[in-house]
Amino acid sequence: xxxxxxxxxxxxxxxxxxxxxxxxxxxxxxxxxxxxxxxxxxxxxxxxxxxxxxxxxxxxxxxxxxxxxxxxxxxxxxxxxxxxxxxxxxxxxxxxxxxxxxxxxxxxxxxxxxxxxxxxxxxxxxxxxxxxxxxxxxxxxxxxxxxxxxxxxxxxxxxxxxxxxxxxxxxxxxxxxxxxxxxxxxxxxxxxxxxxxxxxxxxxxxxxxxxxxxxxxxxxxxxxxxxxxxxxxxxxxxxxxxxxxxxxxxxxxxxxxxxxxxxxxxxxxxxxxxxxxxxxxxxxxxxxxxxxxxxxxxxxxxxxxxxxxxxxxxxxxxxxxxxxxxxxxxxxxxxxxxxxxxxxxxxxxxxxxxxxxxxxxxxxxxxxxxxxxxxxxxxxxxxxxxxxxxxxxxxxxxxxxxxxxxxxxxxxxxxxxxxxxxxxxxxxxxxxxxxxxxxxxxxxxxxxxxxxxxxxxxxxxxxxxxxxxxxxxxxxxxxxxxxxxxxxxxxxxxxxxxxxxxxxxxxxxxxxxxxxxxxxxxxxxxxxxxxxxxxxxxxxxxxxxxxxxxxxxxxxxxxxxxxxxxxxxxxxxxxxxxxxxxxxxxxxxxxxxxxxxxxxxxx
Amino acid sequence: xxxxxxxxxxxxxxxxxxxxxxxxxxxxxxxxxxxxxxxxxxxxxxxxxxxxxxxxxxxxxxxxxxxxxxxxxxxxxxxxxxxxxxxxxxxxxxxxxxxxxxxxxxxxxxxxxxxxxxxxxxxxxxxxxxxxxxxxxxxxxxxxxxxxxxxxxxxxxxxxxxxxxxxxxxxxxxxxxxxxxxxxxxxxxxxxxxxxxxxxxxxxxxxxxxxx
Numbered sequence: 001x002x003x004x005x006x007x008x009x010x011x012x013x014x015x016x017x018x019x020x021x022x023x024x025x026x027x028x029x030x031x032x033x034x035x036x037x038x039x040x041x042x043x044x045x046x047x048x049x050x051x052x053x054x055x056x057x058x059x060x061x062x063x064x065x066x067x068x069x070x071x072x073x074x075x076x077x078x079x080x081x082x083x084x085x086x087x088x089x090x091x092x093x094x095x096x097x098x099x100x101x102x103x104x105x106x107x108x109x110x111x112x113x114x115x116x117x118x119x120x121x122x123x124x125x126x127x128x129x130x131x132x133x134x135x136x137x138x139x140x141x142x143x144x145x146x147x148x149x150x151x152x153x154x155x156x157x158x159x160x161x162x163x164x165x166x167x168x169x170x171x172x173x174x175x176x177x178x179x180x181x182x183x184x185x186x187x188x189x190x191x192x193x194x195x196x197x198x199x200x201x202x203x204x205x206x207x208x209x210x211x212x213x214x215x216x217x218x219x220x221x222x223x224x225x226x227x228x229x230x231x232x233x234x235x236x237x238x239x240x241x242x243x244x245x246x247x248x249x250x251x252x253x254x255x256x257x258x259x260x261x262x263x264x265x266x267x268x269x270x271x272x273x274x275x276x277x278x279x280x281x282x283x284x285x286x287x288x289x290x291x292x293x294x295x296x297x298x299x300x301x302x303x304x305x306x307x308x309x310x311x312x313x314x315x316x317x318x319x320x321x322x323x324x325x326x327x328x329x330x331x332x333x334x335x336x337x338x339x340x341x342x343x344x345x346x347x348x349x350x351x352x353x354x355x356x357x358x359x360x361x362x363x364x365x366x367x368x369x370x371x372x373x374x375x376x377x378x379x380x381x382x383x384x385x386x387x388x389x390x391x392x393x394x395x396x397x398x399x400x401x402x403x404x405x406x407x408x409x410x411x412x413x414x415x416x417x418x419x420x421x422x423x424x425x426x427x428x429x430x431x432x433x434x435x436x437x438x439x440x441x442x443x444x445x446x447x448x449x450x451x452x453x454x455x456x457x458x459x460x461x462x463x464x465x466x467x468x469x470x471x472x473x474x475x476x477x478x479x480x481x482x483x484x485x486x487x488x489x490x491x492x493x494x495x496x497x498x499x500x501x502x503x504x505x506x507x508x509x510x511x512x513x514x515x516x517x518x519x520x521x522x523x524x525x526x527x528x529x530x531x532x533x534x535x536x537x538x539x540x541x542x543x544x545x546x547x548x549x550x551x552x553x554x555x556x557x558x559x560x561x562x563x564x565x566x567x568x569x570x571x572x573x574x575x576x577x578x579x580x581x582x583x584x585x586x587x588x589x590x591x592x593x594x595x596x597x598x599x600x601x602x603x
Numbered sequence: 604x605x606x607x608x609x610x611x612x613x614x615x616x617x618x619x620x621x622x623x624x625x626x627x628x629x630x631x632x633x634x635x636x637x638x639x640x641x642x643x644x645x646x647x648x649x650x651x652x653x654x655x656x657x658x659x660x661x662x663x664x665x666x667x668x669x670x671x672x673x674x675x676x677x678x679x680x681x682x683x684x685x686x687x688x689x690x691x692x693x694x695x696x697x698x699x700x701x702x703x704x705x706x707x708x709x710x711x712x713x714x715x716x717x718x719x720x721x722x723x724x725x726x727x728x729x730x731x732x733x734x735x736x737x738x739x740x741x742x743x744x745x746x747x748x749x750x751x752x753x754x755x756x757x758x759x760x761x762x763x764x765x766x767x768x769x770x771x772x773x774x775x776x777x778x779x780x781x782x783x784x785x786x787x788x789x790x791x792x793x794x795x796x797x798x799x800x801x802x803x804x805x806x807x808x809x810x811x812x813x814x815x
Contacts, residue, residue: 131736131743150722189740196747203754336621339671343625446762448755 022087023206025282030210032292034279035080037217038426039300042122042391042419043268048304049244049311050386051260056251057244061305063252063261068301071533072265074525075490077293078497079271083280084289085509089433090274093281094493097501103590104492105434108274110583111485112430115273117458118477119427121465123194123420124187125392126413128170131190133409140165141400158561162397167556170392174468176555177572181468188466195459197421202428203451205436206282209425216422221303223415224310230408231313240316243381244308259540262533263483268300270423272486272493275430285513290522311390318398319380326375337368387478388471391416428454472553476568480576484541485583491534492587498527551576616688617679618695619719624674627715635674639709640667643678646708650701651680654693659683695721 025031052060086093091105132139143156143164151157156164167173174181201212231237251257270276280289324347331345338357345353354372358365385394399408428451435450436442442450465474497506503526507518545551551573554563568576620643625632633639644665651660660680670676680689698705698721706712713723 128736131739134739135735145725145727149725149727151725193740193744193747196744196751200747200751200754203751204758208754335673336675339673339675341672342623342674446758448758 023282024284025206026210028283028287028292030206030213031279031283031287032295033213033217034209034426034429035276035292035296036299037213037422038275038279039269039296040217040220040303040419041268041270041423042416043264044300044304045307045311045416045419046388046390047386048264048268049308049315050384050390051264052244052308053312053384055254055257055260056248057246059247059249059252060257060261063258064265064301067258067261067265068297070525071262071530072269072297072301073294074522074530075266075271075494076269076276076297077290077522078494078526079276080280080289080293081506081510082493082497083277084283084285084287085506085513086277087281087285089281089435089437090277090430091434092437093277094496097496100591100594101492101496101500101587102594103587104489104496105274106590107485107489107583107586108272108277109431109434110586111482111489112273112275112427113458114477114481114579114583116424116427116431117461118465118474118481119420120194120198120424120458121191121462121470121474122388123197123417123424124190124462124466125170125388126416126420127190127194128187129392129396130410130413130417133406133413136406138396138400138405138409139169140396141405155558155561158559160397162393162400163561165396166388166392168558171471172468173471173556175557176566177469177472177553178569179469183463183466184468187470188463191462191466192459195455195462198424198428199451199455201421201425202432203448205429205432205447209429212425213422216418216425219418220415220422223411224303224307226411227310227408227415228306228313230402231310231317234313234317234402236320237313237316239320239377240312240314240381241309243316244312259537262537264304265301266490266534266537267482267486268304269297270426272489273427273430273482274434275426278430278433279426281433286515288514288516290514290516290519314395314398315381318394318401319377321398321401322380323375323377326373330372330375333368333371337364472555472572475553476572476576477579481579484538484580487534487538487541488584488587491531491538494526494531494534498531503527616691616694617677618691618698618721619675619677621673621675621717621719622709622711623715623717624709624711627711635670640670640676642708643667646701646705647678647680647698650697650705651689651694653700654697657689657693657697691720699724 025034055063082093082097086096088096089105090108091102094105095102140162143152143161145151146153153164155168159167170187172181172184200208202209283289327347327350331347331350334340334354334357335342335345338361340353395412396409399405399412402408431454432447432451435454436447445453464470497503503523507523510516510518551568552565553568555566556562557564622635624635641662644662644667647665648660648662651657651664661683664681664683664685665678666681667676667678680694681687682689698718702713702723706716709716
């Protein structure tokens with residue numbers, strides 16, 4: 001093959017020690033699909049609908065799309081361009097830009113590692129629920145019986161059957177983070193299986209990953225479309241859709257809406273983790289990554305909006321179901337207390353009958369009155385939930401009321417699993433690429449062994465999350481491991497490319513590489529707008545942490561059947577600090593170390 | 604509450620019953636009349652006769668009163684002398700034993716034919732000896748292990764074949780097999796038309812001094 005010989009001839013001039021070709025994607029479609037698979041993850045499904053609901057429904061789309069164009073596309077293009085140009089993983093790429101900045105690559109590696117440790121736990125839960133979907137009735141649809149079989153388990157009665165299954169059967173959660181409890185063997189088994197699946201997908205590098213992503217990128221869309229059709233035909237779905245899409249224009253004035261739109265775009269694309277750089281490094285240099293950047297970011301946001309529609313039709317169904325249940329309970333209460341004829345009281349004549357009873361039997365009515373709940377469809381729809389609560393409690397509650405619920409359950413958790421696996425495979429590649437690029441490690445161990453070792457270490461640390469207090473530690477990692485660090489990393493990346501490497505130099509590199517000139521829009525965004533935006537987000541996050549004072553978490557109280565807020569103990573706060581510091585400190589420390597090394601070598 | 608024939612009232616041995624016939628049967632709901640009451644009294648008497656010491660209970664010993672539109676009423680079982688009512692505990696256990704028969708006589712279930720203060724025994728959930736999820740887990744686990752082993756072994760075999768063959772020529776042919784990328788920090792751009800004259804990397808002092 002031409003390039004091989006050509007490379008060897010000038011090998012001594014431009015790459016002295018390079019011996020073997022860099023692996024490549026089978027075709028540009030695989031690259032596109034892995035970017036899509038990496039970016040489209042659980043956040044699109046369980047965070048975006050929540051933000052949409054909190055910040056004004058349809059009007060949230062305005063800040064979201066503006067941030068996509070101003071922040072998401074430029075930064076995505078920047079990362080892909082850097083990876084494609086430098087043709088190395090994150091560490092090598094930033095070392096090439098400046099040896100003082102290889103800390104950025106190391107910070108990306110650390111963040112990717114921390115993310116992979118806790119992210120696969122979500123896949124564990126998806127696997128657990130998936131395997132439990134093959135039963136009739138679904139285990140979270142009924143409460144288990146109590147000791148003498150005269151009623152249901154107390155905790156289950158106070159909460160609901162779906163909450164009970166999540167908190168007691170899946171997590172077996174302890175009342176607070178201090179009580180660690182034992183490792184749950186069922187969760188440990190599922191975690192091991194999840195890591196084995198990840199290992200299977202990444203062990204051969206781009207060859208295996210490139211084939212897996214056809215599946216992980218396309219299956220979620222198939223399931224979402226099926227769910228869209230099913231969701232829109234559910235009774236009460238229109239209530240949810242109307243609620244969501246009614247724009248509340250005054251929310252646009254709320255700065256939190258804009259900030260959350262910016263952070264959602266930022267974290268949803270997976271910027272700063274080194275994954276995008278790793279994927280692009282396996283590209284042909286002439287690949288048009290500008291086109292891919294735009295396509296991937298549009299697909300990512302469209303998926304979020306699409307899943308929002310599905311989620312809100314499910315919300316509408318669930319809210320209507322609960323509302324009608326509530327009404328039926330009130331009807332039953334009144335029928336039994338006043339011995340009215342069975343079937344006389346319906347939803348339509350409820351109010352007038354209540355007035356009639358209040359006037360005819362005032363004393364008895366006043367006894368019964370405290371027990372009559374005020375049923376409101378609006379308040380059912382207002383319960384905004386995000387994260388694991390949405391996926392494993394709210395959705396399961398809606399699914400158990402559908403016909404053929406086993407089928408819907410299997411489809412849904414399979415979709416969650418492929419979404420999570422797609423992101424895990426991307427994160428795994430982000431970790432492995434710098435490791436396999438390094439001479440030291442890859443000379444001792446073959447690629448399969450490195451992947452195996454990484455998966456093993458991650459699995460061992462992940463056992464922490466299978467303990468009884470594991471979910472609290474999961475929340476810590478989820479909230480703090482990646483947020484501040486990624487903002488800082490991407491800020492340094494943007495400044496490095498524009499001001500350290502030089503924007504003009506980068507522009508001419510890209511032109512030589514791809515053949516297209518760099519549009520002024522990208523230059524303006526990279527040089528001014530995006531850094532300013534990121535600094536703004538950074539300041540917001542820091543001030544938010546400082547203003548709230550002590551950090552708190554939601555703990556499950558089994559005796560009451562709902563969550564309570566508690567303060568983190570000091571050692572948990574120390575872990576949070578360590579998480580943030582371990583990645584952010586890499587940048588200044590490595591820069592300092594390189595400076596010191598140079599200084600001594602000069603002498 | 605007055606009883607029909609003036610037997611002394613003993614409210615703690617009386618139980619309230621509530622039926623939701625229209626909820627259970629919809630259009631096929633039957634009207635609750637004195638014949639249905641007779642059937643009910645017969646079922647209660649039947650249940651009591653199953654209790655070892657009460658085989659002599661007759662339908663006339665079962666008394667109903669306060670039948671409402673709901674349909675709900677109170678009932679009590681008296682002893683043969685009609686002087687006092689049978690203890691609640693006995694009645695309770697008798698009804699519990701025969702709850703299914705009583706329900707079926709009226710085409711109702713535990714929820715639509717309620718005996719207040721007599722809790723029904725809930726059906727135990729189906730509990731297979733091996734939980735189903737473990738079976739599914741086992742199957743998937745085995746498949747994944749086998750696939751992983753196959754991939755790893757084929758990788759090892761391929762690498763052994765490569766090492767036995769010609770080591771120098773394989774880099775260009777293998778586009779995406781198990782190649783280990785070795786690099787020295789300087790990217791190599793095969794389309795670099797300027798050839799070897801430009802070193803695109805950031806030069807360190809060492810590399811400038813090292814002769815080519």
